[in-house]
Amino acid sequence: MLRIGVKLPPGITRLGEFVADVTALEAAGADSIWLEVSSEPTPEQLIQIGAMLAVTHRVGLGLIAPPAATPSGGFDAALLAIQALTSGRALAAVRSGSGLLVAGEPWAEAEAGKDRAAWRELLEKHAGERRAGLIVAWDPRLVDLLRNSDGEDDRSDLLISTG
Numbered sequence: 644m645l646r647i648g649v650k651l652p653p654g655i656t657r658l659g660e661f662v663a664d665v666t667a668l669e670a671a672g673a674d675s676i677w678l679e680v681s682s683e684p685t686p687e688q689l690i691q692i693g694a695m696l697a698v699t700h701r702v703g704l705g706l707i708a709p710p711a712a713t714p715s716g717g718f719d720a721a722l723l724a725i726q727a728l729t730s731g732r733a734l735a736a737v738r739s740g741s742g743l744l745v746a747g748e749p750w751a752e753a754e755a756g757k758d759r760a761a762w763r764e765l766l767e768k769h770a771g772e773r774r775a776g777l778i779v780a781w782d783p784r785l786v787d788l789l790r791n792s793d794g795e796d797d798r799s800d801l802l803i804s805t806g
Contacts, residue, residue, distance in 0.1 A: 645769055646776035648675035648705060648734075649785055650752070655691060664781070666698050671789035675703035675734055677778055682709055683717035692721060696728050705734035707743070707778075736778070748775035755782040762788045 649668050655661040668676055676695060680688045695704050704725050708718060726733035736743040736750065743750040751774050756762050769777045779785060 645766060645774060646674040647672075647766075647789065648677050648703070648750075648776055648778040649673050649781055650677040650679065650707065650778050651691070651781050653679060654687060658690070658694060661691065662694050662698050665695050667786045668789070669699050669702040671786045673702055673785075673789055674776065675705050675778075677705040677707055677734075677736070679707040680709070680718060680721065684721050689721065692725065696725065699729075699732075701732075703732045703734045704729060705736055705745070705778075707736045708738070742774070743778065745776060750774055750776040750778060752778045752780070755779050755785055755788060759788065759791070 651661070651664070665676055676699070678688065678691055678695075680692075684692070692704070692706075706718065706722055706725070722733050722735050734745055736745045738744075739749075741749060743752060751769050751772070753765055753769070756765050765779075766777070
């Protein structure tokens, strides 16, 4: 089964919104939440990692190594801290010619798509390519897509509520 990860955007403007997004993604069923960090994670990136550690309980927490660099001591230290503080939920991804490698397994990166049909097509495509997982760039619609990926976009509840 294709595992779904969500890559959060670099930098945060409001920590409360970041924490709310992380909490919502875990509740919606994301398998993992990812940050792309520099070789030597910045203080802001370390705060993001700490916030993710504080508010999650199930979801894997991943770091994506910088594109043109080999993970360094700072990257490794952040990953080891996640591993120790989460009892094994740490994940690391490195870029390869065909996408990402997570624990030696092929993963892909993509955008969520414009609607539920595009989302289902995206999942089917990558599952058919025998990918172990898919890391999707953050989009506010992802919480709904993760919760209701199989259902049609039926909003009869709105009709009922408005009469």
